[in-house]
Amino acid sequence: MAHKRILIVGGVAGGATCAARLRRLCENCEIIIFEMGSYVSFANCGLPYFIGDVIVEEEKLLVATPELFKNRFNIKVCTDTEVLSIDKANKTLEVRDLATGQNRVERYDALVLSTGASAVWPDINGINLPGIYALRTIPDSREIRAALENMTRAVVMGVGYLGLELAENLSKRGVKVTVLQSSNQVMPALDMEMAAFVAKHLEQHGIECRLNSHVSSFQQNSDQTLTVNLTSGERITTEAVMVSIGVKPRAQLAALAGLELGQHGGIRVNETMQTSDPHIWAVGDVVEVRNFITNEWQLCPLAGPANRQGRLAAADIVSKEVTGAISLMPYRGVQGTTVCGIFGLTVATTGVNEKALKAASFTHYEKVYLHPGNHVGYYPGAKPIHI
Structure with a gap:
């Protein structure tokens, strides 16, 4: 060669x-x-x-x-x-x-x-204040880990996979977590019917979910905490904000x-x-x-x-x-297959949801929702699966 x-x-x-x-x-x-x-x-x-x-x-x-x-x-x-x-x-x-x-x-x-x-950083007043983080690299994770020593409350902006994994892990370190999502559901990749089960599961594990919530600004307080101001007029006081909007x-x-x-x-x-x-x-x-x-x-x-x-x-x-040969290995595209574990709940998705189909002008499709068990009902530990 x-x-x-x-x-x-x-x-x-x-x-x-x-x-x-x-x-x-x-x-x-x-x-x-x-x-x-x-x-x-x-x-x-x-x-x-x-x-x-x-x-x-x-x-x-x-x-x-x-x-x-x-x-x-x-x-x-x-x-x-x-x-x-x-x-x-x-x-x-x-x-x-x-x-x-x-x-x-x-x-x-x-x-x-x-x-x-x-990371996408929103154009919001106060976004560059200390205590506001985005997680993309090892140094980012190191910085957030160090901040945990003085963190009792945290706000997570965005509830996709990374945002929810952050929420879970912060919660397990003893932090009271509030998640904010601008849309009307958690995990936008899921259909609404599936996302509702995830939101309920989060709340059962102490995560406060605020949907249809938009941040207008951040401000730093005299005690070094942060105030997250919402467009609704509500205010949330916290020690840290995790930006996870994409x-x-x-x-x-x-x-x-x-x-x-x-x-x-x-x-x-x-x-x-x-x-x-x-x-x-x-x-x-x-x-x-x-x-x-x-x-x-x-x-x-x-x-x-x-x-x-x-x-x-x-x-x-x-x-x-x-070699001068011709490649015969075309890339056929992506389905976006993902799997995520949240407080013991496994959430998986592949393909596109109904919103994406409608946006792409698909009209011929069917929706089927199934709720079988992962084992027969009499087997010890059997739990429902939402499909």
Whole structure:
């Protein structure tokens, strides 16, 4: 095989998986990962459980380290390194070492963008006050963990999967939790009929759910607590606020390079994760992909799809840049399959809910709700399942 230089911007799920798969497919390729943070691959989904002391050791969150990539795969990892720009014409990157402040230029034959997503911060007065957090990285979880020493109350804005996992783990650490949701149900990915069971379960475990609640501002009090002001006129006093209203793709690098972006702000890719530039691929939270059911473009910030995209991009790169073959592995889109445990209740979803079907102008569908038991009724410990 020809000696090719493949650069990957960003690790975590998609980028790290792509790198490992590239090495398996191409022993002679030079592979380098540039990661702006200090950790090349860690378990985002485990962060709430680190806060809740379910995961006690921070090292358990590390999926892979630079040393592992070097020793097992002969892949170079540059952490604390920011990629500033892409020169598509000359196939180079401008890279800055954040420790030294030194810039350098790196050449590539193929480039993979796995720059991920960042937390959405609402434009609300007081949002930058101390005690208001968003959870995306290990340092974020470390900061929240430290704040728990003086935390008796917390408000969680947003009740998707991350918000509910945060609520549960804070509650189990002795914190009184109030969750705020702007819509009329928890877990927007669920149909209303299913979400009602989740809301009831949360309240049974001491979580106060406030639906149709909109925050107008935050203010800091003289005793360092926070007041959350709602548009209804209500006020909630708390020591901490967790912002969990969603994420947005970190596509600034791609935009500066002139790559095509989609309607949701993610990088537009084809069925082999190739961008509008034939030598650049993109994977993970930063891309827009087709929904398997509606065929509409969407963001899907989940680790499972990111891993699959990383493997597919690696195969396509090797087939097009190294062997000259044509890739025959089209990406068929996402179903958004997720599973979450909340106070012992397992909540799972796949596909789209009724609201999404209506938004996509689907008219021919049926709704069926079943409530069987997980065992026959006479079996000890039998519980209902809501389907």
